[in-house]
Amino acid sequence: MAEFKPPHTNGNGHARADAHGSDNGHVHAHNGGNGHRRRVRHQIHHGLRRAVLRADTAVTLIETCGMSVTEAIERCNISSAYFYAMRAVRESGDTDLHDAVLRDETPLFPSAKRVKNAAAAIKAYRKCSLFEQGMVWLATGATTDAVTLLRSLTPDQLAELGQLLGTEWTWDLLISPVLSSKPATEPAVVTVQSNGNGSRKD
Numbered sequence: 001m002a003e004f005k006p007p008h009t010n011g012n013g014h015a016r017a018d019a020h021g022s023d024n025g026h027v028h029a030h031n032g033g034n035g036h037r038r039r040v041r042h043q044i045h046h047g048l049r050r051a052v053l054r055a056d057t058a059v060t061l062i063e064t065c066g067m068s069v070t071e072a073i074e075r076c077n078i079s080s081a082y083f084y085a086m087r088a089v090r091e092s093g094d095t096d097l098h099d100a101v102l103r104d105e106t107p108l109f110p111s112a113k114r115v116k117n118a119a120a121a122i123k124a125y126r127k128c129s130l131f132e133q134g135m136v137w138l139a140t141g142a143t144t145d146a147v148t149l150l151r152s153l154t155p156d157q158l159a160e161l162g163q164l165l166g167t168e169w170t171w172d173l174l175i176s177p178v179l180s181s182k183p184a185t186e187p188a189v190v191t192v193q194s195n196g197n198g199s200r201k202d
Contacts, residue, residue, distance in 0.1 A: 049104040054078045055086035056102060085112035091119035 058072040067075075073083050085108050089098050092115035100106045125136060137143045141152055153161065162170060 051078060051082055052086065052102055052108050055082040058083050059087050059090055085109050088112040088116040088119045091123050093122055
């Protein structure tokens with residue numbers, strides 16, 4: 001008759017099984033007393049935080065596939081808070097911030113809170129007609145057109161800008177290219193004609 005071996009105990013009289021479900025003296029899995037093994041879920045995958053990556057995927061599904069917010073959130077198994085935070089980061093247009101959030105170099109929610117107003121303004125501006133964009137320029141002084149921006153600056157602002165850029169930068173990058181692109185002025189040609197009596201007539 002085979003010898004009966006009692007199961008290992010954990011010191012409190014309760015039997016415990018190893019990680020493979022058998023009692024062979026190998027490493028045992030702690031179950032917290034509820035009879036279930038606990039799985040260790042890594043939050044970082046290939047340098048990217050999983051929850052943030054899923055939120056980023058959800059935003060992509062909406063932008064590229066026309067999926068609804070509800071469906072994208074459900075498919076990616078994230079909360080609405082994660083989704084809206086990631087969307088704010090992406091709509092801010094700050095690609096460096098977006099990359100830092102994905103790599104967990106900066107937390108998602110504080111980053112989203114910092115840029116959410118700018119993201120909302122940028123999104124609204126992109127929907128504006130040219131006339132409405134002009135209204136925004138007049139109200140805020142903001143424009144993506146460098147010429148319009150410079151012409152809207154006050155003399156004091158222009159003077160301060162000149163001091164910050166420096167005369168060498170201004171000359172080399174703004175003035176010199178304009179001068180070199182202009183054709184050289186040809187000297188005036190004087191035509192000398194004779195009036196028939198030996199004298200010259202200019």
